[in-house]
Amino acid sequence: MGCSKQMSKLFLEDGSVFCGYSFGSKKPVAGEVVFNTGMVGYPESLTDPSYKGQILVLTHPLIGNYGVPGNEREDNLLKYFESEKIQVQGLIVCDYSDRYSHWNAKKSLSDWMKEHDIPGIYGVDTRELTKKLRQKGTMLGKIIYDNEEIPFEDPNKRNLVAEVSIQKPIVYKKGKKRVVLVDCGTKNNIIRAFLRRNFTVVRVPWDYNFLNIEADGIIISNGPGDPKKCHITIENVKKAMSKTTPILGICLGSQIMGLAAGADTYKLSYGHRSQNQPCIDAGRNRCYITSQNHGYAVDASTLPEDWREWFYNNNDGTNEGIIHISKPFFGTQFHPEASPGPDDTEFLFDMFIRAMR
Secondary structure (H helix, E strand, O other), X not given: XXXXXXXXXXXXXXXXXXXXXXXXXXXXXXXXXXXXXOOOOHHHHHOOHHHOOEEEEEOOOEEXXXXXXOOOEEOOEEOOOOOOOOOOOEEEOOEEOOOOOOOOEEEOHHHHHHHOOOEEEEOOOHHHHHHHHHHHOOEEEEEEOOOOOOOOOOHHHOOHHHHHOOOOOEEEOOOOOEEEEEEOOOOHHHHHHHHHOOOEEEEEEOOOOOOOOOOOEEEEOOOOOOHHHOHHHHHHHHHHOOOOOOEEEEOHHHHHHHHHHOOEEEEEEEEEEEEEEEEEEOOOOEEEXXXXXXXXXXXXXXXXXXXXXXXXXXXXXXXXXXEEOXXXXXXXXXXXXXXXXXXXXXXXXXXHHHHHO
């Protein structure tokens, strides 16, 4: 596919080139190209730390039409975003609308991306691009302007969790009950969910020794990259499992729990990144529509005898949750806190609270 000199370009490692027009920052970047099939929620998605190191393709054809909200804070968190900054390497869309209209909008998507030095391309055939990623799997890519050359880069070779986790503990005080949140790249809405339930949240770095913190429960958060690089977190969770304090793993946190239990994890072909993934409760044969963002999964066939598969994906049969047969330990690949997406499974937080009681 030929491109004019004025056009921006997305290069894939298989030699494919996709052409489009620039918005946001004009900065060459490299990363892993992934796609998300959600129709709304780009402010939340772009600030999700699980996208660290990735060039995100949004399959919904029109992006930017409702702008971006402001930076109001509530409970020491940005009210409308999932972290303090945009986490994606770059953004690829079919049609970008600079004319936004929404009661809560304060700026355009392009201006917001410029503030965070994040590049974007619009005018790309995202349908063709997504079909290619589905057939060949996630690929490395790079966004180029003015033929400025940069190498491909595989972000999964880095410890991405260490890049997105906080550096020192933060306490969000609300009630007498306390949960420890191990920040592997947590979304703000996990914290909001427990503050709404009148819990104090003690947020600690991914490599923090949380075992001596007095708490009613432990949450292992979502995050980017290969869970096997979180050696310190895995060892801490393994020690925590020798006790009976309830543990909840979300997304990467579920994978870390699986590894701590003795199971194995593997990289999915193109991952699950959407707001409409059907997950089956294996015990009750009930389906839930879930919000997801992950590229790795637990191999359910490797679970020890005292663990069982809790949920599985109705599309491809991959594991979506694990649960201990007698202790209050459980994890889900999907996001009970959603943001964006359906909150159909937020009841799992209440289940976790009941386990703490």
